[in-house]
Structures are given as C-alpha cells and as structure tokens.
Amino acid sequence: MARNVGLSLIVAVALGVLPAGGTPAVAQSAPASRPPAAAPASFPIATDARLAGDAGQTRFVVDLSKSIEMRAFTLADPYRVVIDLPQVTFQLPPKAGEHGRGLVKAFRYGLVMPGGSRIVLDTAGPVRVERAFVLDATEGLPARLVLDLAAVDRATFLRAAAIDNRLPREPQRRTERDGVASPGDPRPxxxxxxxxxxxxxxxxxxxxxxxxxxxxxxxxxxxxxxxxxxxxxxxxxxxxxxxxxxxxxxxxxxxxxxxxxxxxxxxxxxxxxxxxxxxxxxxxxxxxxxxxxxxxxxxxxxxxxxxxxxxxxxxxxxxxxxxxxxxxxxxxxxxxxxxxxxxxxxxxxxxxxxxxxxxxxxxxxxxxxxxxxxxxxxxxxxxxxxxxxxxxxxxxxxxxxxxxxxxxxxxxxxxxxxxxxxxxx
CATH class of the missing domain: 3.40.630.40 (Zn-dependent exopeptidases)
Known part of the structure; x- marks a missing residue:
C-alpha cells in the first residue's frame, strides 16, 4: 500500500560566491574508497535507484529492503530536490547517480548525520514535487521510494515555496573526544x-x-x-x-x-x-x-x-x-x-x-x-x-x-x- 508523505518546499538564495548552475567539482555518488562493511540489520538497505520520464515529468525510484519514512523538499540556485531519510545503507550499483534523465541531471547520496541519510537530485531547472510516497514490499517486489517531478517556471516555483514554513534546522551535534578543557587548563x-x-x-x-x-x-x-x-x-x-x-x-x-x-x-x-x-x-x-x-x-x-x-x-x-x-x-x-x-x-x-x-x-x-x-x-x-x-x-x-x-x-x-x-x- 502507498503511504503519502507531506512535502515541505523551501527556497535557498545562493551566496555570492556560488554560481547559479554548473556541476560541482567534487565526486558525488561514488562508493566509499574502502570496502563497505556489512549493513547493520536494523538499517534499511537501498539496493537500486533509477529514473524514468522526460523533460516534462520525471519519476525517481529507489528499491529498499523495507519501508521507511521520508521527506522531500526543493532548493534553488542551484535547483535541487532533497530527500531526507532515516539512516540507510546504500548498496547501489557502481556509478549510480552519475548520469541523469529527464528533469534530473544527476543525483548523489550518503549519510548526513548519525541516524540520517540524504539523497540530492540535481535538476535542470525549477520543478514541483507532485507526489512522494513509499510502497510497501509485495510478492516479488521490494519496498520502493517513489518521487514524481514536474517542470514549472521559476515564478511558480517561488510562489509555491513561499507558502510553506521553513524546515527546522537540525541541532548541532557534538563531536567525539571534543577536547573540552577542565577549568584552568591552559593548553591551546x-x-x-x-x-x-x-x-x-x-x-x-x-x-x-x-x-x-x-x-x-x-x-x-x-x-x-x-x-x-x-x-x-x-x-x-x-x-x-x-x-x-x-x-x-x-x-x-x-x-x-x-x-x-x-x-x-x-x-x-x-x-x-x-x-x-x-x-x-x-x-x-x-x-x-x-x-x-x-x-x-x-x-x-x-x-x-x-x-x-x-x-x-x-x-x-x-x-x-x-x-x-x-x-x-x-x-x-x-x-x-x-x-x-x-x-x-x-x-x-x-x-x-x-x-x-x-x-x-x-x-x-x-x-x-x-x-x-x-x-x-x-x-x-x-x-x-x-x-x-x-x-x-x-x-x-x-x-x-x-x-x-x-x-x-x-x-x-x-x-x-x-x-x-x-x-x-
């Protein structure tokens, strides 16, 4: 069965040092440089991801070992769709996300904090998330995350985004061995x-x-x-x-x-x-x-x-x-x-x-x-x-x-x- 997921749309105004477009000069969707450890049994596993559609409408699908909650929102300058997930172990095929289709130029994925993963879709222009849902596993088919995107003009994108409340920021997490000094510790x-x-x-x-x-x-x-x-x-x-x-x-x-x-x-x-x-x-x-x-x-x-x-x-x-x-x-x-x-x-x-x-x-x-x-x-x-x-x-x-x-x-x-x-x- 499908579970509808509420969408939050937010717009980011790029800083002056960030060009409005272009592919970032960093690797984005590659596997880790060391062999991946076995996935903990408690974490869902993403086993495949694919795109279908054209420059008017595009569907993004991720195969999962079990159903999960998710949240999707859009950002501008550059245009992106962000999908926030609980912690997921990504076991996608090599080079997954390097090439796009339809409205999506490329995508990348990874852990953003303990307990939280993220997928970011780079889009060719302003889009609207028409539907976002998770399908439970059925006989012969895995659980699937599904995102349907439609092309819109920038004005429509900005008007829709302005209606929604901003997402709350994730509180800053302390690092391990954080070096906090005892009172009177003069060491730099x-x-x-x-x-x-x-x-x-x-x-x-x-x-x-x-x-x-x-x-x-x-x-x-x-x-x-x-x-x-x-x-x-x-x-x-x-x-x-x-x-x-x-x-x-x-x-x-x-x-x-x-x-x-x-x-x-x-x-x-x-x-x-x-x-x-x-x-x-x-x-x-x-x-x-x-x-x-x-x-x-x-x-x-x-x-x-x-x-x-x-x-x-x-x-x-x-x-x-x-x-x-x-x-x-x-x-x-x-x-x-x-x-x-x-x-x-x-x-x-x-x-x-x-x-x-x-x-x-x-x-x-x-x-x-x-x-x-x-x-x-x-x-x-x-x-x-x-x-x-x-x-x-x-x-x-x-x-x-x-x-x-x-x-x-x-x-x-x-x-x-x-x-x-x-x-x-």
Whole structure:
C-alpha cells in the first residue's frame, strides 16, 4: 500500500560566491574508497535507484529492503530536490547517480548525520514535487521510494515555496573526544577539520579513492599525534563519514575558542587543465592569489549546496566577512603558521611549485581563529595519490605538521614555564 508523505518546499538564495548552475567539482555518488562493511540489520538497505520520464515529468525510484519514512523538499540556485531519510545503507550499483534523465541531471547520496541519510537530485531547472510516497514490499517486489517531478517556471516555483514554513534546522551535534578543557587548563585548543564527508565525497581519483576518506584517515592520525604531545587539546569537526556544513565547522572553532584551525583536503585537476602535484597551504584572502586558488575556493565553497543545505540564512556577501578589520591580527597569525607549516612540510611531503596561496575559503572565515587549509596533494596525480594512501607517508607528514604547531605555539607555551622557573628562584 502507498503511504503519502507531506512535502515541505523551501527556497535557498545562493551566496555570492556560488554560481547559479554548473556541476560541482567534487565526486558525488561514488562508493566509499574502502570496502563497505556489512549493513547493520536494523538499517534499511537501498539496493537500486533509477529514473524514468522526460523533460516534462520525471519519476525517481529507489528499491529498499523495507519501508521507511521520508521527506522531500526543493532548493534553488542551484535547483535541487532533497530527500531526507532515516539512516540507510546504500548498496547501489557502481556509478549510480552519475548520469541523469529527464528533469534530473544527476543525483548523489550518503549519510548526513548519525541516524540520517540524504539523497540530492540535481535538476535542470525549477520543478514541483507532485507526489512522494513509499510502497510497501509485495510478492516479488521490494519496498520502493517513489518521487514524481514536474517542470514549472521559476515564478511558480517561488510562489509555491513561499507558502510553506521553513524546515527546522537540525541541532548541532557534538563531536567525539571534543577536547573540552577542565577549568584552568591552559593548553591551546587545535581544531582538525577533515573536509567533506557523508553525502559530499569531495574529489575522486580515477581508481575510486575518495577525498573524504583520505582526509579523514589523515586527520585522525594528526589528532592522535597532537594529543600524544600532551601540549594541546584537540577537537575534530568529524570523526566518521558524516557531512558537516561549512558554517558549523567555523562555529565549532569559534565556540570552543580554538587557538588554531587546520582544514585538510586534497585536490584534483582534469587532464585538460594540465598536471599538478604536491601539497599547498592556503590562507584566507578577499582576492585569490591565482586562478588555481580561485578555482579551488569556488569548488570547496559549493560543499553546502552540493549536500542540500538551505543557504538562505547565510550572509549575502562573503566580502563583509573577508575584509572585517577584526581579522587583521588573525590573518597575520594565519600567515605566520602557513609559512611555518610549509617550512616543516619540505622535509616530509612533495610540495606544489607555489606552496603558499590564498583565496576566499568559507571554512577559513573565523575572525578570531588563525586558520589554514592544507591540500595534501592531487588525487588526479598517481604519485601524489600513492603517497596520500600510504600509512608511512601519513605518519611522516603528520609529524611535520605537529612540528609546525609546536613552533607556532612555542612562545606561548614557553612563557608559563619561564614564569614558573622565575618564581622558584
């Protein structure tokens, strides 16, 4: 039997840094880079997904191991249909979602939080969700999620969306081992931010490795090595395969009064764009240092749109944040750490021919937290990819980052020791 599902339609106004269209430069619907674990018996399994129809009407169907609840809504700029689900184990065919049909250009899927999964359909223009329902399993047929879409003009889309109430935002969830200090703990707090996650896979190597998995492995090792020094408290923005909005990553650093924020990524270049290799350290600036930095910032800043986040509540103009005078001192500290980091990385990692760059990365916009974005290398470069997936390389490179952190904080950490020594005389 069919169960009707209430629909909520919301419109997002894209930020100035997000172009209204185009396919995001991140991998979207690929399987994880590591073999998937067996699905817990309690989680429904999605086994297939397909599209049918034309540019006027399109149906999207997902085969499921059992019936589930769902909610569908639309977002604009770029046009998307978002389907929120309870946690689902996706066992879809390889390359599912890479090619569209009818009103749908492509789709992607993944975990957005513990207990919650999401499917995002990229549509060719404004659409209306005409029907959304789940069919229970019948003899010979699995349970099915069904979504019927119809093309509409933008004015109709906006009028319909304005009628519905905004969806409540999901409360921010605490990270594991969140580094909260006991009263009087003077140790600096370092936030380690593995980029992407969940539905947002980041870049993808030709051989299937995903950025989100590479940087998570690296970030976890970096956390452990920083904690082993005993000098720092460490917070991870994510410790598993979940999506964290860019603004939440920044808010976490600010709310914990972080002393340093390190965002970890890896890049990719299409063959037509030429070859590139090596690690690069980025800091925040209103104007990109070169065309490659501008391209990367644009791609990374699309993460929220890619993952179905409503951007309408975000500031309209990132420049208001970037040029805030309150950031001047923070920018100086960010630049200081970036230079120190490049110096330490020289002995451990291959560096880009221009290893210090800057651009308008949203994840680096905390006005009171020195922040850098470290691109470990290029998944499109075989030599870089071999290094980034090597345990030995990760160990050596994370140790060089710890050395840079030690050098950055040395004056601050040395001062209490000198004061204590002076008091003992």
């Amino acid at each position: 707090l370092v936030v380690v931010d593995p980029g992407h996650g969940g539905i947002d896979s980041g870049t993808r190597a030709a051989s299937g490795e995903l950025e989100k998995a590479i940087v998570l492995d690296f970030g976890l090792m970096l956390r452990d090595k920083l904690e082993q020094t005993g000098k720092y408290r460490v917070v991870m923005t994510r410790t598993d395969d979940r999506f964290i909005p860019l603004a939440d990553r920044v808010r976490l650093a600010r709310s914990r009064e972080a002393a340093l924020f390190i965002s970890i990524h890896c890049d990719a270049l299409a063959r037509r764009d030429g070859g590139a290799e090596g690690a690069t350290v980025y800091t925040l600036s209103e104007h990109a240092s070169d065309a490659e930095a501008a391209r990367l910032a644009e791609a990374e800043n699309k993460a929220d749109a890619i993952s179905g986040v409503d951007l309408s509540a975000e500031p309209d103009d990132i420049a208001d944040i970037l040029i805030d005078l309150a950031q001047r001192e923070t920018k100086n500290y960010s630049g200081q750490f970036a230079r120190t980091l490049v110096g330490e990385l020289k002995s451990a990692a291959r560096l880009h021919k221009h290893p210090l760059k800057s651009a308008g990365f949203r994840v680096l916009t905390a006005p009171d937290v020195p922040s850098v974005l470290l691109e470990l290398g290029y998944v499109s470069n075989r030599a870089d990819l071999k290094l980034m997936t090597s345990e030995a390389w990760r160990a050596k490179t994370t140790e060089s980052i710890v050395a840079a952190v030690n050098a950055f904080f040395h004056p601050r950490l040395a001062a209490p020791a000198e004061t204590a020594a002076g008091g003992a005389n």
